[in-house]
Amino acid sequence: MISNFPTPYSDELVYSVIARYAVHHGILSPKYLTQELFDNRNLTPTYDLPSHLDKLASYLPDYYDALRLINQHTLLPIYQPFQPKAVMIYAVQVLQGEQYQSVHTKLGKNASRIKSVNFFRFCPHCWQEQMEQYGEVYWKRSWQITGYEYCTKHASPLFVSSVPCNGLDRKFYVAHLNALKDSSQLKFNPQDLHHHIELAELIDELLTHSTYITVQNFSTLSNAYFNLLKDRDLLSGQKNVNYEKVRQLVVDYWGESFLQYYHLGDLRSENCWLKNICRKHRKAFSYLEHLILIRALVPTCSPIHTYQQYLDMAATAIEEQTIQVNVKPENNQIFSDDQIKWIQLIQELPVKSARQKNGALYARLYRSQKEWLLKINQTAVMAPLSPPKPRIDWNTRDRQFMKQLIKIRDELLEDIDSPQWTKKFLIKQLGHVSLIEKNWHFLPLTKTFLERYAESVDCYQIRRLTRTYIRQQTENKYYPPSVFLRLAGLSPQRLTPEARRFFDNIMGK
Ligand SMILES: [Zn+2]
Structure with a gap:
């Protein structure tokens, strides 16, 4: 065990x-x-x-x-x-x-x-x-x-x-x-320093988003790249990639010495990585090759995002081809109007939305053509993946928390009756308890603030004694020590030495 x-x-x-x-x-x-x-x-x-x-x-x-x-x-x-x-x-x-x-x-x-x-x-x-x-x-x-x-x-x-x-x-x-x-x-x-920094950031982003991305097979990948190159105007004629232009873009963006550093400097030989990745994919390429090429092709956008976008498009195109095949009537049957309407609907919408849009049609088909309906529904457009979670900008967050904390502390200073300002109490005032506790290391300012300004037991006891003292003065009374402590919610045994000294002082001992 x-x-x-x-x-x-x-x-x-x-x-x-x-x-x-x-x-x-x-x-x-x-x-x-x-x-x-x-x-x-x-x-x-x-x-x-x-x-x-x-x-x-x-x-x-x-x-x-x-x-x-x-x-x-x-x-x-x-x-x-x-x-x-x-x-x-x-x-x-x-x-x-x-x-x-x-x-x-x-x-x-x-x-x-x-x-x-x-x-x-x-x-x-x-x-x-x-x-x-x-x-x-x-x-x-x-x-x-x-x-x-x-x-x-x-x-x-x-x-x-x-x-x-x-x-x-x-x-x-x-x-x-x-x-x-x-x-x-x-x-x-x-x-090359700025490119190394850029690449480290891209890898961070890749680690965050990679589990959302799936590649069906190599042909989806080949299609995705083909469309991307086409959209960037990098084809010559209908089908051929203008390889020289692609090479120039990559070299211009990253520079030769940077590419050499990662052993990706050979861009001229017939079998070099860059030529192969622009052709039909027969084997997988590494994360570095993909990131470097896509960033150079679309510098203004996150390469992971661009990649996912083109991959989704390629996958949808393949699905549409499947639909075309499935739509053909079996045994030369002719589809009813309802069937045709439904097919048109699920080429545009996921099944659930299609059902919401025309519930009566769905119900009719479910009663009369259930088997066909369930089969055809498998070819429906997929619901779009939920967009990847945005990355948290910890530096900004840290500063925001810090500003909020200063405000909270200023308010608390006026309020002599508040509970002990422990770290936990202060974090609760911020309202993001688990986010902060789980991400201490991203929040150095917040952490330092809490360590410095959280109230120690000494200070808290002294504050309670002060509170009682003020009450005694305003009520113009005198409490004997034992009553005074009870009103302060403290017991003689639990007083810290520091609070004890303070107490003795106000009692005039
Ligand atoms: Zn470090």
Whole structure:
């Protein structure tokens, strides 16, 4: 029975959570560790795409399941939007399960031009914050993604540690401040800095939205790109891509040295990535290739958004073709007027809305042609996906909270009867309790304010004594000490030394 398995921190790799478990329980032997957790002495630690996640989720509170761990604590989400659905279903199964099957090859990671990181990377400023908040540090997943070279929060390039992350020696390496000693900061060509920052932001956005995006198959992808290139006026003739123009756009936008940095600089050879991605897709491309191309094609819009938009259009076009096929009457039957009306309706609306629009028609068909109706409904237009949640701008939020807090405090200063101004009390006044509590680390100003201005027990007791004293004076009475304390809601035993001194003072002792 595993108890006290640590809850993952925000953006923490599953690998790092396991390493912390070992430290918390004083487990030194890697074999013993994997035996205890997974009933397997020979498990190789995988930092990016670990398996056994069903098992691991069972050690965590109920709201954790394998899918949540995959989406928030592994690197699978950077593959999700760019791999056919079938591959992703397989990958998720492997990560949930306990069979040893490498998904890396299936996802094309091993053959990719994009070099994955070999040593764990980190931001020392983030570590400092983690240390202050949690008393320990951990490996964040975004740091280990090629292309995420820069901590946008602290405006500083990441550091590369000397801690290997390929796990060949079957050890889980815990994040530790000692790693600072043998680490070095990433260096870029200064003129490319803004692009590295931009790319890190795009990867953040990708991690947030990737689970909303599904690719049916490679032909949807090919169609999406074809339409995108066509809309950007990058075709010559009806069908051919004006490749030279595309190349120029990419080079103009990102610059050659930036592309070289990621081994994406070859844009001329017949089989280069850029030419292939503009052709019919036969294999998956990496998140970096997609992001870099789409950003250059539509610089004014979020590439994830553009990508999803063109993917949806391509998927709808394929659905429409299916409808055309299904609409043909079987056995040369002729459709009734009602049937034709219904078909027209569901080519424009999802079934539910179509029903709302013409309930009588639906009811007639349901009574007379139920089987046909249910079948044809499967070809209806899909309800649009709910738009991805907007990203919270934490800096703005932080400042807003801070301003509200100053106002709240000013009001409270007038109100001598208010309850103790604990952190919790102040957060409640802001009205976003769980948002704030769950996102402490994004709200440094709010946190500092609360730490500085939350009322200590000393101050609160002194305020209550003052309140009673004022009452005594206005009523022009004198209360003996025991009555005075009772009126103040305090007992002599619970008075803090500081409040005791204050009390003695006003009692004239
Ligand atoms: Zn940082």
